[in-house]
Structure formats: structure tokens, C-alpha cells
Amino acid sequence: GAGVSQSPSNKVTEKGKDVELRCDPISGHTALYWYRQRLGQGLEFLIYFQGNSAPDKSGLPSDRFSAERTGESVSTLTIQRTQQEDSAVYLCATRDAYGEQFFGPGTRLTVL
């Protein structure tokens, strides 16, 4: 595909359940970011992958959050034991050689 894709587009889950969000990056983009946007707030940095380097996890809000990426391929963001405060739009972005980020459409997570 031409752009960053994310799945699912919407996810409704019950408090306490685990969820997995997927990001398919633009081919050739080595840098991949996950962000979160809660209602009425700005984009909140979660985690950053750059090639095979150790990821920058400094934005992950708790140890319930984790993310994986193998090489320059698909990334998954996992939230364990979801809480209502986790409800947000989760955005994935990849970056080209010029520094521009390309965002996916996001996954809207609702925790009931």
C-alpha cells in the first residue's frame, strides 16, 4: 500500500482485557512511532523504533503497555489489563529520510 495502515480501525473492549493494535509501515521507512491522543488532548509520544536499535520506550505510560517491531516490518502495540483511561486514538507513524512523518488513520480504542 501507499501509506501507513493500522488495524483494527475501532476496538471496543472490556476493562481488564488485553488488546493488540497493529501498524503496517510504509516500505523502506526505518523509523516508526506510536502515539496516543486522548479526547481533548494533544498527541502523546509512546514509543519509537529506529531500525535494529533498541527502541525508545520513554513515553510508555505504564508496564501494561508494550510494543514490538521486527526489523522494518509490522509493529504491534499491546495493552494488557486495559483500563478506561486507556481509551484513546492510537496513531502509528513512519518517517522518511527527510524527517517527514506519515501517519496512519489510527485505531480508536474504547474501554468500557
Next chain:
Amino acid sequence: DQQVKQNSPSLSVQEGRISILNCDYTNSMFDYFLWYKKYPAEGPTFLISISSIKDKNEDGRFTVFLNKSAKHLSLHIVPSQPGDSAVYFCAASAQNNDMRFGAGTRLTVKP
């Protein structure tokens, strides 16, 4: 620790007038700045950028100004059009490529 701040959550302007969106940052290591536009139910899309070696970058109706000494940048849209109505995010990155975003400003352009 909010390193990028957009202090105006909303802005309303008349069609044809200038829209000025402001952004302040605190980290002097930031050397690349971007503006993104976001429509409801869509991901942000890149609008315009500026590196720290410049103080102005223009692309059609959009101009970004950077004042390094004040750690301030602004986005000017002129003339504003109703289709410009969206949330605008300011972003900044440093050499380590970590990008920080502001909280966004919701622009409404009234016909």
C-alpha cells in the same frame, strides 16, 4: 513535561482573513519543526516544516516562521478558507529523532 506548547486550544477567523497559529517550545536541542493538520476521524497529515537554519518557509498559502531566540514558531494561513478548518499540531524534533507534539489548536474558518 510539555516541551511543545500550543496555548490556544481554538481559533476562529473569517474566510479570507489571516489565521495565525502559535507554538512555543522549551528544548533548545530541537532543530526541526513541523506543522500537521488533522481532520476528524483521520490521522494527522504533514503540512509544512522548517529547520533551525531558517527563519521562514513558505508554501502557497502557508508560511511558517521560526524565532529561535524566543523558542517560538507560528503558522500563517492567508487567505483562510473554510476547508482549512481542522486541528493543527505543532511538532519539534531533535537529533535523536524523538518528536514531540503540542496539544493542538482547533481552527474554524467561517464563510
